[in-house]
Amino acid sequence: MDVTFPDYAGALALDQSQNDLFLFNSNFNLVRANGVSQRLSTPILSSCFNQEVQALFEREKAKGIANPMIVGAIPFDMDQPTQLVAPRWSERVTPFNTGLSPFVDEDFVHQVVDQGFTPNQMPFLEMIEQALSAFKGENLKKVVLSKILDLTLDKMVDIPRLLANIMGQNPNAYHFSVPLENSVLIGASPELLIRKQANKVFSNPLAGSAKRLQKPDNDRQAGEALVKSVKDQYEHRLVVDSIRSSLMPLVESIHIQPEPNLISTPTMWHLSTEIEATLLTDNTTSIFDLIKNMHPTPAMCGTPTQLAKKHIESLEPHQRGFFSGLVGWCDAQGNGEWAIAIRCAEVSGNKVKLFAGAGVVPDSSPESEWLETSAKMRTMINAFGIKESIL
């Protein structure tokens, strides 16, 4: 049966006229929200952040909302302002699963009028070389470096239709559409920083990547080679070790898969580890406290965190903003889910920014990191229906 966009949007309860819809969809929760009752832009690391969250929830409760929600985005740099809101309307329902996937809206096509990378290929390769020389002198073990692709498209982007395409093309991802001040942050992330349900927490870090290939045999071999790659296993282990040590002081028990799984998105292979923990009893740890301990993991930043962050600030010519930050929701009862803002775009009218990063360790090669970051941008290039070869 042919599935048209209106059918698909109907199944998603996507309102085609709403450009300011917040949506977050995982295998566990579909959260939709709309309008702004209160805003919270205080940086998450600010000393008054937790008090402000409490005060915001209290004011919502005073309006008669039993279990208010906060939705939005947290930047890569936790000292920068958040864009969080208590919405006027929200709902959390069982996740979207209509059996309509896969859905590709063949008529949703964009042409690229103008494009530019920051940094361009040559300066990107030099940036990676500089990172490689930084491993020699210091205690640096891994640094994640990124590039931005700025696109001007031939027409304004229809956000609900883009979202339907993202969901149809990437059925297993964390789907999100988050209205920001002057743009919409929208994408299909494969990576979960944290889901919290009462005193149970779950995290699913990824690190170590290979591009999917067209021919099934080659594709399978690329996945197998990733599992055997000492470099990628090392890159991955740094992330898992960091999450273990950030959760340890807060949990009663923790279970971490001994070896990573191989997982795939339509465009990439990744090494993936599932982590489950139970918080200490009588614990007042909020999901934001957990985020403060965990974010940014070495999957987005590097190891050791502060040193890697310093290198990112000096090597990357762009500001990441919300890219490689977090998108999600939480409620006043302490539940919530925050995915990492990757495989996504910031869209404003017909202007689009794509982002992709890659973990650099001493065995990395600059050319491979360029190719890996381009491959990661494919998720969104495909979702926009961009046919020309621009990467």
Ligand SMILES: C=C(O[C@@H]1C=C(C(=O)O)C=C[C@H]1O)C(=O)O
């Ligand atoms: C930073 C990105 O991806 C992250 C980096 C990975 C890696 O270096 O192998 C893998 C998955 C993500 O944790 C991105 O997609 O932009």
